[in-house]
Amino acid sequence: MAKAKIGIYWAAACGGCDCALLEVDEQILDVVAAADILLWPCAADPKYKDLREYKNGEIDIVLFNGAIRTEENRELARLIREKTKYLVAFGSCAQSGGVIGLANQSSKEEIFSTVFGDTKHWPQQNSVADGYELELPEFLPKLTHLADVVEVDYVVPGCPPPKEVVSELFTALVDGNLPQTGTVFASSKNLCEECSREREQKKITQILRPHEHEPDPEKCLLDQGFMCMGPATRGGCLAVCPAANMPCTGCAGPTANVRDQGAAMLNTVASLIGTGEEGEDQLEAEDAILAQFDDIVGTFYRFGSATSIFKERYHEQNSPAR
Numbered sequence: 202m203a204k205a206k207i208g209i210y211w212a213a214a215c216g217g218c219d220c221a222l223l224e225v226d227e228q229i230l231d232v233v234a235a236a237d238i239l240l241w242p243c244a245a246d247p248k249y250k251d252l253r254e255y256k257n258g259e260i261d262i263v264l265f266n267g268a269i270r271t272e273e274n275r276e277l278a279r280l281i282r283e284k285t286k287y288l289v290a291f292g293s294c295a296q297s298g299g300v301i302g303l304a305n306q307s308s309k310e311e312i313f314s315t316v317f318g319d320t321k322h323w324p325q326q327n328s329v330a331d332g333y334e335l336e337l338p339e340f341l342p343k344l345t346h347l348a349d350v351v352e353v354d355y356v357v358p359g360c361p362p363p364k365e366v367v368s369e370l371f372t373a374l375v376d377g378n379l380p381q382t383g384t385v386f387a388s389s390k391n392l393c394e395e396c397s398r399e400r401e402q403k404k405i406t407q408i409l410r411p412h413e414h415e416p417d418p419e420k421c422l423l424d425q426g427f428m429c430m431g432p433a434t435r436g437g438c439l440a441v442c443p444a445a446n447m448p449c450t451g452c453a454g455p456t457a458n459v460r461d462q463g464a465a466m467l468n469t470v471a472s473l474i475g476t477g478e479e480g481e482d483q484l485e486a487e488d489a490i491l492a493q494f495d496d497i498v499g500t501f502y503r504f505g506s507a508t509s510i511f512k513e514r515y516h517e518q519n520s521p522a523r
């Protein structure tokens with residue numbers, strides 16, 4: 202059997218997804234035996250001109266991690282799509298914008314002020330240094346995800362994807378047995394299904410953050426007041442965070458039939474908040490519990506705000522200037 206031609210690409214990414222590919226231990230040797238890696242900027246130094254010279258559809262599969270933050274990310278996503286039979290959104294940044302999608306809560310000017318300070322230090326798209334012209338890719342007004350730019354064939358969720366699902370993808374690749382396009386390499390059920398903690402769906406009377414209280418290791422974290430995203434999150438990682446006494450932050454994205462992970466979780470939490478007592482006077486007590494949340498977007502939309510139903514800061518969407 203001819204060796205598969207594969208590529209691995211990072212756009213706006215942290216490098217964690219590239220490292221996750223090596224988490225499968227010796228299975229990586231099977232991949233190397235079964236495939237030629239044509240593109241992997243993290244590990245080699247290919248030039249974009251090499252990529253442009255491949256025929257359309259010549260690369261069998263590309264694992265694309267990272268979000269689309271700059272014009273370069275967008276251009277490369279389009280070029281890679283042309284050259285590739287199957288394109289995989291690998292990791293939550295490619296799938297849904299990921300944690301860096303939270304930057305859409307701020308304007309480009311606010312981001313640049315925070316990172317670079319005074320405007321005189323801001324990077325310019327075109328500049329000259331020592332007689333050389335330098336052109337930087339445009340920083341796009343909003344970050345977006347891969348499927349917003351090109352068609353995506355498979356999704357491997359997670360930040361980074363856990364070794365179980367990476368291994369599943371590699372097995373399919375090595376066996377030449379990729380599933381039908383549209384497949385998400387993870388469980389179709391929610392994380393609670395694979396969590397060993399006892400869940401009673403008790404009323405939540407206080408909101409706790411992990412550093413504030415030592416959780417009971419046997420009981421559901423949500424029952425104890427920790428915002429564990431398990432009910433609204435796709436399984437596949439074997440509930441590794443709750444197993445380590447940490448609430449799930451939702452990196453695997455929404456379950457199969459859910460459009461908006463944060464809204465689904467808010468719905469769950471809304472039904473659990475309360476003192477367990479009936480009556481109008483309980484509203485104040487419920488408001489007091491809700492007031493304990495200090496970062497609603499960061500809690501419920503940590504990985505999917507860029508693709509959520511609100512997508513970006515509400516007051517900007519509705520300002521007359523737009």
Ligand code: SF4
Pocket residue numbers: 213214215216217218219266267291292293294295299300301359360361362
């Ligand atoms: S999904 Fe997570 S690990 Fe992968 S590039 Fe994004 S932030 Fe990094």
Ligand code: SF4
Pocket residue numbers: 392393396397398399400420421422423424429430431432440443449
């Ligand atoms: S700890 Fe989290 S994942 Fe486990 S049952 Fe409770 S809500 Fe679900």
Ligand code: SF4
Pocket residue numbers: 359360363392434435438439440441442443448449450451452453454
């Ligand atoms: S438990 Fe949640 S946050 Fe942790 S790896 Fe699994 S899906 Fe991601």
